[in-house]
Amino acid sequence: MIQGFRKLFQSRLGVFVALAFVGLMALAFASADITGGSFGGIGGGERVATVGDEQISTNTYRETLNGAFDRERQENPQLTLKQFIAGGGDTGVLDSMIERLAVFAFATEEGLRIGESLIGSELKDIPVFQGPDGKFSQEMYEAALRQRGISDKLLREDLKQGLSARVTLVPAQIGTTLPEKVAAQYARLLNETRRGSIALIPSAAFAGDVKVTDAALQSYLSANRARYSLPERRTVQYALIDLSGVADVAATDAEIAAYYNKNKAQYAGKEARTLTQLVLPTEAGAKAVLAELGNPSRMAAVASGKGLSTVQLAATDSADLATKTSPAVAQAVYAASQGAIAGPVRGPLGWYLMRVDSITRTAERPLSAVRGEIATLLNDQKRTQALAERAAAAEEQLNGGASLAEIAKSFGAQVQTSGELLADGRPFGNAPAPSPLIARLVPAVFAMDPDGDPQIAASSDGKSYAIFAPGKVTPSAPPPFAALKPVLERDYRLQEGGKLASKAADRVLAAIQKGQAPAEAIKLAGKQMPPVDQVNTTRQALTASGGAVPPALGLMFQMAKGTTKKMEGPRNLGFIIVDLDAIETRPIAKGDPLVLAVRRQLGQAIGGEMGEQLTKAIAAHVGVKRNDTAIKAVTDQMTGNR
Template sequence: MIQGFRKLFQSPLGLALTLGFVALIALAFASADITGSGFGGIAGSERVATVGDQKITTSQLRTTVGSAFEQARENNPTATMEDFLEAGAIDNLLDQMIERYALYDFGLSKGMRIGDSLIGSELTQMAAFQGPDGKFSQDLYNQAIQRRGLSDQMVREDIGQGLVSRMLLVPTTYGDKAPLNVARRYAGLLNETRHGGVALIPSPAFIDQEPVDDAVLKKYLADNRDTYMLPERRTIRLATFGAEVLGDAARPTEAEIAERYKANASQYAAREEREFEQLIVPTEAAANALKGQIASPSQLRAVAEKQGLETNTVTATSRQQLASTSTPQVAAAVYDAASGSIVGPVRGPLGFYLIRIGKVTPVAARGIDAVRGEIAEAIGQEKTRSLMADRASQIEDRLQSGASLADVAKSLNAKVTTTPPLTEDGSVFGEGEVDPSEARLAQTVFAMQPGGDAQIAASMDGQRYVIFEPGEVTRAAPPPFDDIKDVLTRNYKLEQGSEKAKAAADKVMAAIKGGKTLSEALAALDVRTPPVDSIDLSRRQLMAQRQQRGIAPPLALMFTMAPKTAKRLEAPNGLGWFIVSLDSIDVPELADDDPIIAQTQAELSRLRQQELIDQLRVAIAKEVPVTRNDNAIAAVRTQLAPQRN
C-alpha cells in the first residue's frame, strides 16, 4: 500500500499542482469535505514555509494533504492516513506547494499581475462549477465553496497563482518541435519485424511417477513453510443496536415543533420564486455597450451570442436565498424589477451583470399545520442522532469500567452473534467473500489483544452502533501434513521436473549455439515437447497486443535480443522453460507520407516541451529563497495522524 502511495507522488500530480487551477483546493472539489473543525494547538495561519514573500500556512498544508488522501482512497478504500503519511505525503505535497509558490513569487517579482476580470473569466470555465446546461452556475459555485469552508477570495487567489505559473512556463514550448529526421528514425522502429521461434520444454514431461517418501515431503514442507502457511483467523463477537433502544425519547413534542417553526418563520413565509437570465462581463463599460445593442429584453441572448458570449438561466427561491448565494445588490436588482424587464449593469461576485427577469411565481405562506410533518421529521432525526451518540458514550464508559459484551447487549435487548473465521482483510477464510462492515471491524480486532475488552463503533451507514470484541483466534500455521500431502507430492514432483526441464533447455541452447535450428535441437531430446511456435511479428503489432491483452514474456524477450541468438526463460509457476530463438530482423523503409511519422513527431515534441517546462520550473524554484518551519510541519503531521506518536 505504501509503495502505491509513493508511486502516486511520482505521478503527474506534481505538474497538476503547478499548472492546474485551484491547486490548494482543486482536490477538495473532487472529494469529501476534509477541512475539519480546527487545528487544536496551532493556529491555522502559522507558517509551515516561507517562499520568497509568500507564506504557506498550516491550514493550507493540512487541507492539501487531506484532499490528496481522500482522492487516494477512491482507488483504495482501505487506505489509512498513517500509511499515506508513511509514504511521504506531507514532504512530497509540501515540496509541490513550495514549487508552485516559488513560481508565483518569481512572476510577481518580474511585474506579472493578474486582473479580477481574467480570474473571473477562468472561473466561469471551470467544469466543477458548471450546471447541467454546461454553463457557469453561481449557485453551484457558492454551494461548493461553502461546503468546504472556502471563500471566494481563496479560490480567486489560487486561480491567480495558476495563471502566473501558466504564463511563465507555457511560452517556453512555443515553436518547439522534434526534428523530422529524429521522428522518422523512431517511427522506423515501429515498422521493425522480427522472425524467430518460441518453444516450451514442459516440467510435467520430466516428472517421475514413483511415490515420494513421507520424510522427503516433510522436509520439502519445512523448506517451503511460508508457501503453505495458513493466515491467522479470528472470529468477532458482536451486537448491534439502533434507534429502537430509544423508545419514544426521540419523538418531537408539540412545543419543539412550534419553537422550530417560529425560529424559521422566514422560511415558511410568503415569497416569490424568480427565474432570470444573466450575462456576466468583466467591466461596467462592456456591460453598458452590450445593453445599448439590446432593443428589447428578449434579445439579451442573441446579442450575447453575437459577441461570442453566453448567458445562463438561474432560479432564485427567495430574495434572501439569492442575496446569500450572490450579493444583496444582485438580489435587489432581480426582485425589484418587473417580469420581462432587463436590469443592470449591476456589480456581482464575478463581474458586471445584465439581467432579464423571466417567470415570477408567487409561493403562498405555509402555516404550521402544513409543515408539521417535515419539521417533526427533521427534529426527530436530530434528536435521534444526539440521543444515540449519548447512549453510545454511556456504553463506552460501561465497557471501560469492565462491563462485558453480553451484559451490555442484554441491557439493550440485543442479540450477540459470532462471525465466521475472518482474515485480517475481513474476508471469510476459505471463501474469500468480504463484508465491508466486517472488514472494517476485522482490521480493528486484529490490532487488539485476544480476550481484549469490547469496543463500540458506529456502523458504516451511521444509523446503528456495533459493540464487538475478539472471539476465537487461530494462529497462522501450515495445515496438517496429511491434509496437504497430495498437494505437496504434486508440487515436489513438479519442482523436480522443472530442474530436469532446465537441464534439457541448457542442452537445446548448446545445440543451437553449435549450429542447429530450434526444431532440430528439440528433436534430439529424449522427451516429447510441444512444436515450435514460429514468430513473425512487427513492433507495431506487439504494441497493439500490449494494449489489448498485454505482452507474453517470451515475445517481450525476443524484442530485446540480437539476431542469430537464443535465450532461456522460465515459465510461470514452475511449469517449464521457454527457449526463445531470434533468426532475423527486417526494418522496411517508411513512406514519406506514412502517418506514423507525424504521430511520432507529435509525441516526441510533447516530451521535449515537457522537458523544457520542467527545466525552467526547477531553475525558477532554485532562485526563490525558501524557509521551512519544521515544528509547524511536525504539528500538522501529528494532527493528521495522532496515533503515530
C-alpha cells in the same frame, strides 16, 4: 526523455498531475498529515526537511506516512509497514510533501493568494463533510475535525497549499503539442515488425524424474511456509444499538417555523444555470478565442483545436457559482442572457469564458408548502440525536471498563458473533458474508489485541452503532502436513523439474547460437517438447488489445537482430528460448491516423513533463534541505528498528 513514450507500448497516456492536487483535500484529511501533538526524541532534530523558510516536522511526516500506509492497506490488507517503507513509500511521501510545500512557497512569493470562498467551495465537495442529503453539513465537518484532532485553521491552510499548486502548475501544461515530424518518427517505431521464434521447455516435462521424500517435502515447506499458510482470521463479537430503542419524537410548530426562518434562503426563488466553462492563462488569449468563436456554440471545437478543453458546470444560483469560481465571474454570468458568452473575466484559475447554456427559474416555497418536509427532517434529527446520546452512554460504560455483555444487557441488545473473516472483510471458507456494518469493523478488529477492550463505531448511515471486540482469533499457519502433501509434492516436482529444464534449455540455446534451426535444436531437450511458435507481428499489434504484453514477446521487442536469449517463465512454468531473426520498419504514409494519435498522446505527456520540470525548478529556486538523520529516525521508530 519523454516519459509518455517510455510507457506508450504498455499503457494509455494521461496528463501528468503534479502533487496529486485534484484530490488534495481528501488526501490530506484522510492521511491526517496536519494533526497536532508531539514526536519527541527523534535524533537529528524536530524537522525532516526545510523548504525555503518553511519546515516539515517529524510529527507531520510520521502522520502522513501513517495515512499513506493506511490507504495502501485498504488495497492490500496483508501489507506491513516495513514492506511499505522498504518499497519506497517513505521516499514517495516525503517527495510529495516537499514538492507541494515548495510550490506553495513560490506561489506566495509571487503574490498568489487563495481566497476563503474558493477554499469553502473545495470543502463543500469533500464527501466526509456531507450530510445524508449530499450537501455540506457544518455538524459533520466539526465532528470529523474533532475525531481526527484537526483544527479548522490548519485544515484550511493545508487546502490552501494544494490549491496554490493547482493554480501554479496547470497553466504550464495547457496547449502543449508535438511537432508532426517528430510524431511521425515515433509512429514509425510502432509499425516495426519482428520475426522470430519462441520455444517453451516446461518444468512439468521433467517433474516425473524428480525423487520425492517426506523429508524433502518438509524441508520445502519450511523454506516456503508463508506461501502455504492460511491467512489469519477472526470472528467479530458485537451488539447493536439502533433506532428501535429510541422513542418516537415529533417536531413542534415553533421548531418548524424556526427552522424555516433560519434556512429561508434554501426555500427562496432561485435561478439555476448550466454553463460551459473555458479557462485560459492570459486575458489576451481569452480575447483571441472569443474573437475566433463567431457562434457561441463553437466554443468546444475552437478550444479543442488549440489543445484546450471545456468543462460543464451547473450553478443553483449566483452565490453557488461564486463559491465555485469567484464573485466577479458569477456576476458576469448572471448578467448574461441564455446562449451568450460572459467574459473574459478574471477568476482564481485564470481568465474565464462562460457560455450560458440554459436557465431554470424556481418560485419561492412558503412555509405551508414545506411544513411536512421540515417536520420529517427535524423528526429524523431528533431521533438521530437521541440515538447519539444512547451511544454516548454506551461509550461512558466502555470507558468505565464494562464488558461487551454488560453493555449489551443494559441496552436490551444481544451479543452476536460473525463467521470467520479475513483481514479484508471477506468470509473465510464457508462462513457467511458479513453485513456492511460488520465488514466496516473488520480493519479495526484486526488492529485490536485479541483480548483488547471493546470499541464502539457508527454505521455509515448513522442509524445504528456497534459495540464490538475480537472473538475467536486463528493465527496464520499452514494446514496439516498430510492435507497439504499432494500440493507440496506437485510444487516440489515443478521446482526441481525446473532445474532440469534449465539445463535442457542451455543445450537448446547453445545449439541455436551455433546456427541450428530452433525446430531442430529443441530435440536436444531430451523430452517431448511443445512445438516451436513462429512469430511475425508489429509492435502496434502487440499492444492493441490493451492487456499485459506476454514476457517472451516483450523480450523479443527488446533484443537485437540475430540474437537468441533464454528467460525463466513465471511460477516454475519452465524456460523460454526467444530467437529473433529479422526486424523491419516500414515508412509511415503522410496523413496516417497513427501519427495524429501519437501526436495527441505525446502532446499530453509533454504537458505533464513541463509540469514536472516546473516543479523541480521551483524546488531548486526555493531551496530544499533534507535532514537524513531525522528521516531515518522517524522510519526506524515506526518500524521498531530502534
